[in-house]
Amino acid sequence: MTDTTRFPAIGLLLDDEAVLEAVAPRSTGVGTTARAALARLVAHGVSFVVLGHRDPSSPRRVEPSVAAGEVARLHRDLGVVVAADPDRDHPYNLARRLLSIDSLTGGFAGLLLDPAPVATPHARQTHWAGDVTRDDVAEYADLVTTLWGTFARESLVGDRATGLFARSELLRRADHEGRWPVRGGLGTPSSVQGLPPVLWWAVDPSRGGGDVPAQADAAIVRHLSQTPVLPEYLLTDVAGVRRDLSTVSDGVVVRLRSGEWAAAVEAVLEARPASTAPPAPSLRAALGLPPRSADISGLSPAFPAAAPTPQGVRS
Amino acid sequence: MSPGNQLVLGVNLQGFGQRPAAWRVQDVAPADLIGPDFWQNLGRIAERGRLDAVFFADNPSAGNPNLRALGLLEPFTALQSIAQATEHLGLVGTASTTYNDPVELAERLLSLDLVTGGRLAWNAVTTYNPAVSGNFGLDGNPDRPSRYARAAEFVDVVTRLWRSAGSGATVDHVGDQLEVHARLDQPPSAQGHPVVFQAGGSDQGRDLAARFAEGVFSVELTLDAAVQNRLALRDAAARIGRHPDSVKVVPGLSVVLGSTEREATALYDRLEELAPEGYAEATLGSYLDVDVTTLDPARPVPDHVLDRTIDEASYSKSLGYRRTVVRWVRENNTSVRDLVRAFGGYGARIVVGTPEQVADSIEQWFLAGAADGFNLMIDRFPTGLEEIVDHVIPILTDRGLFRREYGERTLRGRFAETHPDSPHPDTDSVSVSLSVSERERSAR
Numbered sequence: 001m002t003d004t005t006r007f008p009a010i011g012l013l014l015d016d017e018a019v020l021e022a023v024a025p026r027s028t029g030v031g032t033t034a035r036a037a038l039a040r041l042v043a044h045g046v047s048f049v050v051l052g053h054r055d056p057s058s059p060r061r062v063e064p065s066v067a068a069g070e071v072a073r074l075h076r077d078l079g080v081v082v083a084a085d086p087d088r089d090h091p092y093n094l095a096r097r098l099l100s101i102d103s104l105t106g107g108f109a110g111l112l113l114d115p116a117p118v119a120t121p122h123a124r125q126t127h128w129a130g131d132v133t134r135d136d137v138a139e140y141a142d143l144v145t146t147l148w149g150t151f152a153r154e155s156l157v158g159d160r161a162t163g164l165f166a167r168s169e170l171l172r173r174a175d176h177e178g179r180w181p182v183r184g185g186l187g188t189p190s191s192v193q194g195l196p197p198v199l200w201w202a203v204d205p206s207r208g209g210g211d212v213p214a215q216a217d218a219a220i221v222r223h224l225s226q227t228p229v230l231p232e233y234l235l236t237d238v239a240g241v242r243r244d245l246s247t248v249s250d251g252v253v254v255r256l257r258s259g260e261w262a263a264a265v266e267a268v269l270e271a272r273p274a275s276t277a278p279p280a281p282s283l284r285a286a287l288g289l290p291p292r293s294a295d296i297s298g299l300s301p302a303f304p305a306a307a308p309t310p311q312g313v314r315s
Numbered sequence: 316m317s318p319g320n321q322l323v324l325g326v327n328l329q330g331f332g333q334r335p336a337a338w339r340v341q342d343v344a345p346a347d348l349i350g351p352d353f354w355q356n357l358g359r360i361a362e363r364g365r366l367d368a369v370f371f372a373d374n375p376s377a378g379n380p381n382l383r384a385l386g387l388l389e390p391f392t393a394l395q396s397i398a399q400a401t402e403h404l405g406l407v408g409t410a411s412t413t414y415n416d417p418v419e420l421a422e423r424l425l426s427l428d429l430v431t432g433g434r435l436a437w438n439a440v441t442t443y444n445p446a447v448s449g450n451f452g453l454d455g456n457p458d459r460p461s462r463y464a465r466a467a468e469f470v471d472v473v474t475r476l477w478r479s480a481g482s483g484a485t486v487d488h489v490g491d492q493l494e495v496h497a498r499l500d501q502p503p504s505a506q507g508h509p510v511v512f513q514a515g516g517s518d519q520g521r522d523l524a525a526r527f528a529e530g531v532f533s534v535e536l537t538l539d540a541a542v543q544n545r546l547a548l549r550d551a552a553a554r555i556g557r558h559p560d561s562v563k564v565v566p567g568l569s570v571v572l573g574s575t576e577r578e579a580t581a582l583y584d585r586l587e588e589l590a591p592e593g594y595a596e597a598t599l600g601s602y603l604d605v606d607v608t609t610l611d612p613a614r615p616v617p618d619h620v621l622d623r624t625i626d627e628a629s630y631s632k633s634l635g636y637r638r639t640v641v642r643w644v645r646e647n648n649t650s651v652r653d654l655v656r657a658f659g660g661y662g663a664r665i666v667v668g669t670p671e672q673v674a675d676s677i678e679q680w681f682l683a684g685a686a687d688g689f690n691l692m693i694d695r696f697p698t699g700l701e702e703i704v705d706h707v708i709p710i711l712t713d714r715g716l717f718r719r720e721y722g723e724r725t726l727r728g729r730f731a732e733t734h735p736d737s738p739h740p741d742t743d744s745v746s747v748s749l750s751v752s753e754r755e756r757s758a759r
Contacts, residue, residue, distance in 0.1 A: 025432045025505070059500035063426035069395040070430050088419050092375060092450045093389075100392035103349040121497035123472070125465075126416040128452060151377060156345035158338065163589065165338065165345060166380040174450075183449030187377040187386050189349055306381045 007275075009251030009287055010241075010268065011081070011233060012041065013050040013220075016061035017258035023062065023070035035074060037261035045272045047279075047286040048079030048110070050220075050253060053201065054118050065097050072105045079283030081110040081199055086140040088120040088129045091180050095147040098196065099188045107193035107282035111144065113137050113216070114201035115208035128180055134208030139178050141198050141215035146174055148195055149294020150185025150302070168306055172299035185302050193282035194293040202226055203235050217289050220253050231288060241267040250288060321733045322681055322717050323530070323563050323688030324708075325368040325407065326361050328354070328393075332695035333569055333661070335383045336589030341695055345380075348387045355400035356697055364704030365718050367729060368405030368436065369397060370532070370690055375414055376446040382591050391427055398431040405726035406435050407512055407530075412469040413442040413462055414451050418497045421476040424509050425501050433505030433725035437473075438512040438532065439523075441466045445631055458628045463519035465492040470511065470527045477508030506725035516544075516635015517627070525551035528562055529730060532690055534636050535566040536643035536664050541685035563730060567663035568677070568689040572702045576668050583659060583667045586694060598661045599654065601632065602640040612652040616644050636662050663692050670706035677707075678716060687733070 014022070021034035038046075049071055052064025068080035080101065084094050094111075102109035115134035122129040132140070155170035176182045200216035202209040210226055212219050218231040224247070226232065231250040236243075238260050244252050256264050280286035330348060331337040338345070347353040361369050371390035378385060390408040398406055406427075410420055420437075428435040441462035442448075448456045456462065468490045475486045480499035488495045513520060513528035524531045525548060535541035549559035571586070573579025587595070593608070600607040605620045621641050627634060640662060644654060659665045666676045680686045693699040711717040723729045 020502075023430055025430060027432055027505075060422060061501055062429070063423040063501075065392070066395065066423060066426040066430060069392060069399075073399045085419070088416055090414070090416075090451060093415065096375065097389045097392055100349075100389040103388060104351045104392065104396050106350070121418045121495075122416045123418065124494040125492065129416055153346070153349075156380075158343075158345040160339045163336070163339060163591070164381065165384055168379055168381050171377060171380075181449075181452040184446060185377045187374070188388060189346075302377055303379045303381075 007045060007272065008245060008248045009048070009233070010046045010245070010272065011048040011050055011079075011251065011253040012046055012264070013053060013235070013253050013255045015058060015255075015257045016052075016054065018256055018261070019051055019064075019067045019071075020061045021258060021261070022074070023067055034261050037265045038074060040265050041268055042075045042078055043274055044268050045275045046078070046268065048081055048283060050081045050083065050112055050199075052083035052085075053112055053114065054083075056118050060120075065101060068101055068109065069104070072101070072108060077108065077279035077286075079108045079110060079286050080105065081112050081197075081283070083112040083114065083117075084140070084144075085117060085120045086113065086137050087117060087132045088122045088126070090128050091140050091143045092147065092182055092186075095144040096186055096188055098144075099148055099186065099191060102191045102193070102196050103188065107191055107196075107284070109191075110197040110199060110283050110287075111141075112199045112201060112220070113141055115211070116204065134211060136179050137208075138213035138215065139180070141200075141213055143174070143176050143178070143180055143182060145195055145198060145215050145294055146176060146296070146299075147182070147186050149190055149296045150174055150299065151187065151189045152296075153189035153192070156189060164306055168303040169301050171302040172296045173302045175300060185299075190294070193284040194291050195284075197284050197287055197289055199233070200230075217284075217292065218250070218287060224248065238263045238267050242271040245271045322677065322711060323565055323730065323733055324366050324717065325370050325405070325565060325688070325690045326357070326366060326700060327370045327372070327567065327690050327692045328357060328696070329372070329692060330383065330385045330387075330696075332699055333692040334571075334586040334694045335591055335594050336586050337695035337699075338384070339589045340586065341698055345384065348384060351396045351400075353697075354393050354397050357700060358397035358401045358404055360697060360700050360704055362401045362404045364708045365721055366404065366704075366708075367688070368407045368726065369394070370407040370438070371409060372438075373409035373411065373440075374444055374447070375411065375442075376444060376450055378446075382594070391424070394435070395427060395431070398434060403721040403724065404434065405510075405729070406431060407438055407510075408435070409438040409440055409514070411442040411447075412439055412466040413456065414447060417469045417472045417493065417495060418476065421473040422499055422501065424473075425477055425480055425499060425504065428504035428506065428509045429502060431504075433507075433727070435504070436510035436512050436530065436726055438514055439466065439470050439473075439527070440514050443631055443633060456631070459517070459519065459630065459634070460628055461492075463515075463517075463523060467523055467526070468493040470523065474508070474511065474527065477503075480508065506727040510727050510730065516633065516639065520635060521548055521551060524548060524562065525555060525557070529727070530563045530565055533564055533566045533686075534633075534639045534662060535685065536639050536660075537646055538680060538683060538685050540639070540642055541566060541680065542683055545685060545687075563687040563733070565688050565690050566680075566686050567660070567692050569660035569663045569665035569692040569694075570673055570699070570703065570707075571659075571665070571667040571694045572670060572673065572699065572706065573667075574669065576672065579667045579669065582694070587656075587659065595655050595658050595661065599640070599658045602637050602662060603644070604637075607651060607655065610651045613650050615648050616651060616654065621645060660692065670702075670710055673707050674710040674714070677711065678714060681716065
């Protein structure tokens with residue numbers, strides 16, 4: 001599973017206040033320190049950030065998918081892993097938004113799911129919202145990854161002579177049943193990285209974290225060898241970076257709170273020389289994960305094939 | 316209109332352009348629509364023309380890309396990318412009040428408004444497209460009264476959450492449609508919070524706009540109707556105590572340009588020829604609820620088609636579009652064949668002509684009080700937008716109708732500049748309006 005020629009991956013799990021420091025508009029004068037620190041961290045091997053995973057006591061200061069768009073702007077090859085709120089964010093909306101970020105970043109988006117996420121406020125009448133179980137979150141992962149495969153990017157043709165824009169017969173309907181029934185597919189073509197990686201929050205085994213579903217590509221763990229099959233990213237704090245980087249094979253996720261930027265730079269620079277390797281072509285590659293595409297074999301076509309006519313194609 | 320008034324001009328970013336065949340006459344590839352370069356280039360061109368904003372409609376379902384490739388990216392994500400390549404341009408995105416949660420949406424859009432420096436607007440719509448309900452676990456969309464009742468509470472809740480963001484105060488809303496107890500812990504943006512647009516053309520849509528909207532995307536095909544509808548909206552806003560100028564009415568305007576009228580017409584014809592077969596007929600037919608190909612092409616649309624009564628509550632398409640198109644068909648009492656050809660805006664007014672002719676039409680409608688500006692629906696991107704910016708905008712600027720430089724940095728600040736005498740719309744218009752109407756009641 002792990003490419004032994006690579007250094008272990010380093011990710012940052014930013015708390016909302018730290019994210020806000022990094023993405024504040026330059027005109028506000030905030031964030032210079034955070035942005036400079038992030039640049040040094042990226043130069044020394046930090047290849048992804050995790051956004052939006054909170055503990056119950058920390059307020060939401062910035063919405064994570066928006067934060068992802070801003071962090072990706074700062075560093076072209078830095079992966080952005082967005083923590084979903086499956087108790088509130090409908091999987092169709094989340095899948096579309098995250099795949100859009102993935103498209104705009106050229107394959108550098110990923111998803112983090114926590115089987116026992118911090119509850120988010122919502123309207124009582126939002127019919128899909130409410131408490132979720134570990135199994136619900138596993139279904140969420142299944143549905144989102146299915147949706148990500150419904151519009152194969154290979155279907156895009158763009159033949160100006162015949163007028164065939166896309167091989168529409170390749171598009172699929174999700175036809176998903178369960179907690180979130182979804183009929184159709186996405187209108188966003190699939191990712192250049194196949195499927196954006198799905199990370200599972202396995203830090204708290206007692207809350208369902210140890211039971212990682214098949215849809216996950218990797219797990220964030222507190223202790224190594226929690227998940228015998230999947231790549232593991234050891235959750236560490238800034239002080240533990242040096243120690244933990246020497247023990248892991250897959251990688252660490254460094255929990256970085258507001259005010260810890262300088263300390264994080266010091267810790268990572270001590271543990272890892274400046275990287276001379278070319279940046280990975282996608283988040284999936286940066287995480288050392290094998291290629292993966294959505295399995296759409298059982299799904300029905302969404303549209304008929306376009307029919308050629310003397311004038312061009314007819315749909 | 317006082318001489319200081321300025322047009323509001325936006326661009327509706329419809330894939331490769333409003334013409335379905337736009338991609339066939341330019342050197343573009345389908346994947347351009349899902350990368351940042353294409354959109355950021357359009358943003359830069361729009362900003363070069365000092366336009367107010369770019370706009371994305373939305374449809375949370377997959378459409379057949381061979382009919383028209385629209386909405387391949389989620390609108391606000393694409394707008395964020397455009398924001399990163401621009402400094403002044405406003406960013407208007409559509410999100411459904413039917414298929415979002417108000418707290419989630421409020422949180423997300425306020426964050427985007429923060430990072431874009433106060434340039435965001437939300438176009439609040441209800442969803443009538445039948446393909447969407449199945450993606451959200453429903454057999455059909457709620458009927459129109461239910462959708463608009465939810466929309467009114469939804470917009471109210473979102474704007475209250477925004478106004479109290481970062482203050483620690485909780486919004487407690489218990490209504491017929493929504494119950495929300497939440498607060499936003501986020502900082503406000505440079506313009507406080509996003510501007511609100513509204514796009515429904517029905518009576519319920521107008522009421523919603525009068526209460527909450529700072530901009531309205533309307534559908535107008537005839538000058539007289541546009542003047543009447545704008546006046547009705549301004550009156551409705553004034554009745555609840557808002558300054559009429561605090562609501563900008565921005566109809567869609569479809570444009571095909573040429574250096575001569577003949578050249579423009581030739582381009583229009585070429586694009587129509589290359590469009591998917593029957594596209595204009597199908598679009599016209601969908602508004603008239605008839606298969607246009609079954610009508611005699613040499614005769615006008617029969618009265619029984621136009622007089623047909625519809626059940627507004629359950630009507631599954633845009634009521635505003637239908638009304639506008641039916642009125643336009645009656646006023647253009649011409650053959651079905653000619654109607655189809657003239658229906659090139661697919662519901663929006665279309666001008667096919669020279670830059671002077673387009674500028675003349677914009678000026679005429681603006682000075683007649685039919686519009687505060689236009690949401691331009693341009694034949695093909697990026698070429699058509701470059702032509703507008705290079706050839707139409709300078710005419711409007713020379714005539715004193717449009718800005719030479721950006722002034723205020725935020726979108727809301729800029730809207731206030733277009734009517735310098737009106738109060739700054741950042742004031743809490745809703746609470747002001749309540750106190751005014753209560754004063755009126757007590758004075759009676």
